[in-house]
Amino acid sequence: MRLRTRTAYAFLTPYLLVFLTFWIWPIANSFWLSFLNTRSANWTFNPRMTWGRLLVDPAFANALWNTLLILVIQVPVMIALATVLAVLLNSPILKARGLFRFAFFAPVVVGEVAYAAMFRLLFNEFGIINKLLVATGLASIPWLSDPNAAMAVIIIALTWRWAGYNAIIILAGLQSIPEDVYEAATLDGVSKVRQFFYITLPLLKPVIVLCVVISVIGTMQLFSEPFLITNRGGPGQATETLGLFLYRQGFGAFNFGYASAIAYTITALAVAISLLNLWLGKERE
């Protein structure tokens, strides 16, 4: 390859300008902001007002707890479901494959606002879900006014929205497993269920770890669902997540310094949990 430095830069520069201006510089700037007291007229260096406050703010602890709770319950359930869905959808004996794929993959294209509005209506006190519960002889549940039920709604909504997305990725992973591995196992008399646990799952592990990492990063940034479905993290602050807390500090109270410290906490947690996942994924190989 000949050195064509000038051409190379000409092609790269337009993107690079946007990348530096709206991504790299803000990443650095946000770190600096997280040390500033932005509540005074002149922003002054005062980490006690930001990082110091994080340590003692019960609202932050609550948001952190809620976020981790969602993460611990929702991500494993969704990934397990997505894996099963992918395997079932990949089955050669499946009829009406296109229809089934549409059912599970369609939520991928549905926007946050549209689906949040929908779930809010479905799980309304007088909504269709409660009507169906009552019709089948069960008690109606105050979905959006009970803290635990509200959390459940968030988890159900997230799972509906993202299970198909993960199934698409896992399905791509499945399709890269060579068929002859299964043929060999069948000749060896290994049952289909055992093939799943001893062949499919181990070979899928890198893809599943990837899905977990993507989901963890997404969950750490959870915002629209509690903002719209449970009405700004309600009831009370029962479903307030780190993302929502950041939004309220940054764009409700315009406390940019504190919000930046929250942003960096989210980032650090997301990176740490992803690295842990990657490490666990490697460990057993």
Next chain:
Amino acid sequence: MAAVSLNNVVKKFGTMSVVHGASLEVADGEFVVFVGPSGCGKSTLLRMIAGLEDISAGEIVIGGRVVNDVEPAERGIAMVFQSYALYPHMTVEQNLSFGLRMNGNDKADTQRRVSRAADILRISELMHRRPRQLSGGQRQRVAIGRAIVRNPQVFLFDEPLSNLDAELRVQMRVEIARLHKELGVTMIYVTHDQTEAMTLADKIVVLRAGNIEQIGRPLDLYDDPNNQFVAGFVGSPRMNFMAGTVVENSSSVVTVKLANQGGALLRKPLGGPLPAIGAAVVLGVRPEHFGLAGRGDSDITVKVDVAEHLGSTSYVYANAGGGEELVIEREESRHEASLDRMTVSLRATHTYLFDSAGLRLR
């Protein structure tokens, strides 16, 4: 028409040197073949002549002009690539005319040049097909056609036949030779196949590990190689090598004792300085230069492994004991197939002697 010369051309990727100072003259209208094993730097050298790679040091002159900093398109060259590099989304006609169209060439002239190239290569019926609808040989013709359209002073070929099957390869080889004769322009051709080199070239450049080992006409290289590498690379089946030691040297004659052929002795006259007694040497003998027993200067006896009979000739694969596999070409030797052992003779004038560094002792 143009001559090409390379003066001490060096190519480095980072700190790794790939071509270590190649110098070479290509006369106007000459057909020169760069040949060598993969990784010898022959393709890099060609791409440097094309202007697709930077020149780290030295200079390249095409048609009397130093082209080190000249863009590929301005060098008066055209190149045919190993993968043909046909644009898959264009028809044959569009492929042929693409470069001219992109450079704003006159439409009528473009049309004229394209149909001339199509005529020369007999691809006029294929003009509206896409590359994937063509056979390997047809793609090859289109790729050459694209080069012809440019009216280049120098044609560069980068292993153009390596993707074809054996039969087509022979056919296209003849085609390229015909083209050279017809167009009369300078051609530089890279291949790892010594048969292509021998059959096509006016001049062969043998490369190894970034160095030019020898430059010469095909038969000169065959008859008079400068070193063991060239001797082994040129010729098929390849030259046999037998290890030996010098046991006597006097008055322009050395006596070599072969290590694995029952200690056979061969006296060989040399023109140059003689190797010391006890020096390790290698004796090279081409398969066709083994004679009948007793008819040469020295006899050796070998164990026959396999004999291949091709009709007019036979190749005997023999084992000389110490691990050296020998290939012996015989005419009228069908009866020897059944033999377990056979004795052949060596003739000093039809052997080559190399020192332990592989350099020829003449």
Next chain:
Amino acid sequence: MRSKSSAERRRGIALHAALFPLALIWLFPLWMMFVFSTLPENGIFSRDIILTPSDQFVENFNLLESDTGFIRATTISILVAAAYTFLSVALTSMAGWSLACYRFAGKGVVLATILGTLTLPYFVVVIPQFIMVARDFGLHNTLFALIVPPLFNSLGVLFMRQTFSMMPHELFDAARVEGVKEWRIFLFIGLPLARPAVAALSIILFLHSWNNYLWPLLINSKPAMMTAPVALGSLIGLTKVSWGGIMTGAVMLTAPMLVLFVALQRHFVAGISAGAVK
């Protein structure tokens, strides 16, 4: 052989018995979104269980349009998504081309920076972005604010770089020898050959922009400059708002994407799995 095929049939029945109810549950919210958008207001909150559509879609949409200028908001959304998609494909494919086809000083640094920051959460930049665009540039409530800052997204760069580096580079060399300028090689050879990748990337980018919520919510809060999701979101939680109207908005946001998804499922799937597998 017979016993094996009957075992296969049993497996098939079990498979469909498991998937079918699950698929119904999954389709239920989308179906109800559509049903609600056609019901009169008292139908949504009536005591009866209504699972089939009625005929009030237009009336509901008129209610939505009077609650918030949804047609204008949708126009803005379409404009923004189209411009964003075009610009992003242009920028990222040029950058991907540069990183795939040339050697130059700083290439390693650029690649490492992109890869190293790829998975950082968006929240880490949202505050400085907001301060810069709204306060320093004073460009809030503009189309610029909606279109340009989100162009930083680097997945496209990696995707296009991957696409271009898998092409045989002799194609580009052949054009170079013919004197074709680099930008024409990119435009007439590289890009046409990358068409499937460009299609997948465009779809994902369009979807991303169309559904984008947080940034437009922050930066364009003036009702006249809201995107459709922001306008719709602004109604959620208000009293005295028509839920039927909100559902028509949800349907109008969702239906075009569903149609695209059905028509171009292959590209969607390629885009999502490529985006994830990097």
